[in-house]
Amino acid sequence: MSDNRKTLGSFALLMMTFTAIFSFNQVINNSVSIGLASIPSFIFATIAYFIPFSLMIGEFASANPDSESGYTSWIKSALGDKWAFVASWTYFFVNLFFFSSILPSMIIALSYTFLGKNIFPSDGSFTVSIISIIIFWIGTFITTKGAKGISIVTNISGTARLLMGVVFIVLAIVLVVFLGKAPAQEFTSENIMPKFDFNYFATFAWILQAVGGAESIGVYIKDLKGGNRAFIRTIIFSALFVGIVYALGCLAVGLVIPKELLENNYSNVMYDAFNLLANDFGIKKGVTNIVGLILFLASAGSLVLWASAPVKIFFSETPKGILPEKITKLTDDGTPVNALYLQAIVVTILLIIPGLGIGEVDSLLKFLINMTAATSLLPVLFFLIAYIVFRVKYDNTERSFKLSKNPMIGVLFGVLLLILFAITFVTSIIPLESIFTLMRGEALPKGTTHPVFAILYQIGGVVIFLGFAFFLWHRYEKNKK
Numbered sequence: 001m002s003d004n005r006k007t008l009g010s011f012a013l014l015m016m017t018f019t020a021i022f023s024f025n026q027v028i029n030n031s032v033s034i035g036l037a038s039i040p041s042f043i044f045a046t047i048a049y050f051i052p053f054s055l056m057i058g059e060f061a062s063a064n065p066d067s068e069s070g071y072t073s074w075i076k077s078a079l080g081d082k083w084a085f086v087a088s089w090t091y092f093f094v095n096l097f098f099f100s101s102i103l104p105s106m107i108i109a110l111s112y113t114f115l116g117k118n119i120f121p122s123d124g125s126f127t128v129s130i131i132s133i134i135i136f137w138i139g140t141f142i143t144t145k146g147a148k149g150i151s152i153v154t155n156i157s158g159t160a161r162l163l164m165g166v167v168f169i170v171l172a173i174v175l176v177v178f179l180g181k182a183p184a185q186e187f188t189s190e191n192i193m194p195k196f197d198f199n200y201f202a203t204f205a206w207i208l209q210a211v212g213g214a215e216s217i218g219v220y221i222k223d224l225k226g227g228n229r230a231f232i233r234t235i236i237f238s239a240l241f242v243g244i245v246y247a248l249g250c251l252a253v254g255l256v257i258p259k260e261l262l263e264n265n266y267s268n269v270m271y272d273a274f275n276l277l278a279n280d281f282g283i284k285k286g287v288t289n290i291v292g293l294i295l296f297l298a299s300a301g302s303l304v305l306w307a308s309a310p311v312k313i314f315f316s317e318t319p320k321g322i323l324p325e326k327i328t329k330l331t332d333d334g335t336p337v338n339a340l341y342l343q344a345i346v347v348t349i350l351l352i353i354p355g356l357g358i359g360e361v362d363s364l365l366k367f368l369i370n371m372t373a374a375t376s377l378l379p380v381l382f383f384l385i386a387y388i389v390f391r392v393k394y395d396n397t398e399r400s401f402k403l404s405k406n407p408m409i410g411v412l413f414g415v416l417l418l419i420l421f422a423i424t425f426v427t428s429i430i431p432l433e434s435i436f437t438l439m440r441g442e443a444l445p446k447g448t449t450h451p452v453f454a455i456l457y458q459i460g461g462v463v464i465f466l467g468f469a470f471f472l473w474h475r476y477e478k479n480k481k
Helices: 010-021 024-063 071-079 081-115 125-144 150-178 198-210 214-223 227-256 269-280 287-317 337-357 361-393 407-429 432-439 451-480
Strands: none
Touching: 010 227, 024 071, 024 150, 024 198, 024 227, 024 269, 024 361, 024 407, 071 081, 071 361, 081 125, 081 287, 081 337, 081 361, 081 451, 125 287, 125 337, 150 227, 150 269, 150 287, 198 361, 198 407, 198 432, 227 269, 269 287, 287 337, 361 407, 432 451
16 A cells, blocks of 8 residues: 555544534533533543444454454454345444434524524424425435535634534633633533433433444544554544543533523524523623524535435445445446435435424424434444354454453443443333333423333334345345345
8 A cells, every 4th residue: 555645643532523523512412411411421422432432443443454344344253254245234324313313403503603592483383394304305406416615614614613612611711711701501420420320321312422433433544644553542542532521511501501501402502502601701692593593504514415425335335235235326427326226215204203203393303312312322332242243253364453352341331332232222212201100190391202202113124124235145145145
């Protein structure tokens, strides 16, 4: 391999990792759900999950030095072609659920951009879903024509959102520590320690999702100056850096935003937070408009790129014969247009169903955020299973880095993370609290999604999508024979 390709420095990889993982929305959403308990939760997730997970990524990367695809080749090296296909399929369909959560937030951001407020009533979830569908079809049409220049928009808007989060943290600390303003919330051990109830375990999936995504950076190892050693060093530092910034972000939220303003306020709290902070510094107008514009641009850039890239990678590189040729057909510039429109149809269904079944916008957002976080754990579950198998069956594979020289220690780390993920996945995708509430003969709190609807939608969606992947592979093997 020519050294001319090694153009990426460690700092550039650090920023790519940070941008891919960090989202200030995650700080806000987790603060709304579990309050100050999000601070130790992010610290725990960083130490117990993100750092060992990053070491596993480094080990897989060093065992597959010539890989261009990263995640898919790692799964293939341990579990074979079939499970590599199923795992990469989960990456594709998890992305569909991601659209379901990002689009309603984009609509609200657009409202703040032009009007400085959220114009959608609390019971307007169906309206939000319909507008979200329209925006997604517009984004899909753009991707079919080639999204030139979108990466520039994404870089600018992503950087702006990153700076927005850092600015919020710094100003909140300055306001309380240096200017003497009393914290908005009480920082007591009772408030900071997690309450290990149903809501906390369901929300912990959001925490894991927030520090996840580092595996996607593995595709850049061949472009990095210093190779695998530099990659491992950078990915571990990134894990610590991201965890610290998330914890500081939750701390800043507690310093500035009163607890009563956070409660079930998923749609407006980001704007309320910046308004409160700006008012303390004497800024009265235009803040929510700017915040809305930044969030909309960041989401719009991500929407177009994520609508295009996973579809192009999955449908254009799937072994010939698994999918109908009409779906995998590419244009002259390599764009799978039919697959993009198929994706748009599926996303439309995923948006319209909860829009009909959930009455309040905040309940819709919490439901979609929870569903996205839960399904996003599936690719990681495949990764952890592959790592365990790799250390047990293929530990003699030549590689420059190992999480541990003793394979059993590596297996132990893999098993512990797998148990953590399995528990988190089950508690986040099954509404246990609502089920036990109904079993006690009590009424569900206003705006709570009925557990039957949640189970049918969330578990049913996972079963259908995974089942379809197995069906495709079974048919592919049958046709080969």
